[in-house]
Amino acid sequence: MRIGELSRRSEVSIRSLRYYEEQRLLHPTRLPSGYRVYDDADVIRVQRIQALLEAGLSTRKIEHILPCLAQHADGVALACSDLYGQLVVERDELLARIDTLRTSVEALEAVISASPSPDAV
Incomplete structure (x- = not known):
């Protein structure tokens, strides 16, 4: 198939x-x-690339992960055990960023709650 068809599919x-x-x-x-x-x-490869990008991985990391992905009955899993630790680290970094963002949202919420609404002034 040509690129237009791959794009559509x-x-x-x-x-x-x-x-x-x-x-x-x-x-x-x-x-x-x-x-x-x-x-x-x-088509499947592009869908996997998209999923990994949405998970926050860089294209450089995806390049190394893609060849190690294998389809299993329960979904996609790693066929290369050496990448497991790297993915755990990546996940933990994402979770730490989420925690930081939650803290930032809570701080903004406190400022917003303590401030008068522009409509009330």
Whole structure:
């Protein structure tokens, strides 16, 4: 399939697909005309890339994780045990950032609650 079809099937923009290729996350075959050709498996690969990006991982980390993902009955799991620790660290860093953001929201909430509404002034 060509890039437009992959874009439609994966619901990802053509621009993003080209970026994923630049970041070595996608490896389409090139026709002599220069057109990119993708396999059906690339739809799943793009969906995994999207999920990992949404999880907060960088494309550099995703490049190393993608080859180690395997489909299991319960979902996607790592087939490479050496990445397990890295993902645990990544998760813990995300949780720490969430805690920091929650603290910031609570501080803002306190300021907002203690302040008169602009409508009341």
